[in-house]
Amino acid sequence: MTASSFLSSTEPQAPANLIKMGQDFGSPRVAIARAGAPLPMQAAKEATEADLMIPVFVGERDMIEAEAANLNWDISGFDLHDTTGEEEAGRKAAELCGAGKADVLMKGQLHTDVFMKAAVSRDAGLRTGRRFVHIFHISPPDGSKPILISDAAVNVEPNLETRQDAIREVSDLLIRLGTERPKLAILSATESAIPSVPSSMDGKELADWAKDAVPEADVSGPLAFDLIVSPDAVATKKLTADPVAGQADAIIVPDIVSGNALFKAFVYIGGGCAAGVVTGAKVPILLTSRADPAAARMASVALAAIKCALPK
Structure with missing residues (x-):
């Protein structure tokens, strides 16, 4: 028996009851830090179309608009904050959440340490006195x-x-x-x-x-x-x-x-x-990964919507 014999060939499926529960609440505004890359944009499009979120794009405008065009997605009706580089995008997305202009903070195309450094910064206004827990x-x-x-x-x-x-x-x-x-x-x-x-x-x-x-x-x-x-x-x-x-x-x-x-x-x-x-911050934080399948990204947005529990 090889090690790979233990691996499941099952394709993960987003749990229907979790998605439905997320849809039953109001769609949260999700600030996507450095959104201009295929995975975060695809995840945002699918979750938006599923009535799970309202995207707030943060990052290089030209990259975000190019990825939206690749997906045939008209994003003209959504907020877009033009920034340069990882640190500025992380800082801006976190500040939007701290200021009450977004309800969820989501990691896009930037390193996790940069993203979390922005989230825990006192300037972002996301600290509540509780510890951040994944x-x-x-x-x-x-x-x-x-x-x-x-x-x-x-x-x-x-x-x-x-x-x-x-x-x-x-x-x-x-x-x-x-x-x-x-x-x-x-x-x-x-x-x-x-x-x-x-x-x-x-x-x-x-x-x-x-x-x-x-x-x-x-x-x-x-x-x-x-x-x-x-x-x-x-x-x-x-x-x-x-x-x-x-x-x-x-x-x-x-x-x-x-x-x-x-x-x-x-x-x-x-x-x-x-x-x-x-959890533990002013808003739920989504640490998406390049290794996450589409089902996991969709389920994560639904979980954040449930955590927010916004009225519909």
Whole structure:
């Protein structure tokens, strides 16, 4: 057996229920930082036509207009802010969101570090006092219950306070998505708090903290991955009394390596569709990637629209 035998050949599909939920809210104004490239323009066109967003283009005017022409898309009715280079585009897009002239900040053709530096700048006006947390919403190909993962893209080694914010943000997003009582699992390599496994000790501390701090959710930890996703493993290890084990709605990871590996396993092995959003700022932030399929980009815009929850 070769390594590639594990890879799924399933083409990711944007979950219809997530798209429909996004459409049920008012279309947010999405400031696209350096929009003049094929992928961000294609994503913007598809999401606009699906009634998920209103684009606010930021970047080199000639590049944006050329890409729109390639798509046979008349963008004359949308705002366009002419800027030069990555830094100016990132700064302008973030400032538009900070000033209330856009509802979502979206990464276009610029490096992630440049984009996030603009987003966290005090001059942008996006800081709220909460930590920025990235959340993936991953839908399985059979249309069954999705699972959320935090944080797989922004915080490298989140401390306890950052993971507490992640628990709050994930719980809030699940409630917005219609989950009556969210079930959050704190990932480790074991279900016991063992001093030699620091993430297990953190998992126990976070679960204890959440009992009073996040009363609207069930938070359990530490839990190994099998005990998070497999009811059979839960039954075998006699943890059926745990309200989260085997039926988690979300996984809070101890670091970016485990989170990133887990999300990519769900996508590349499981065939899942991963929508991603950064929370904790004044507006939702979309960290689109060149590797994101069209379905993931569409689902991410829908997730941001749900997070905004604008009246229609």
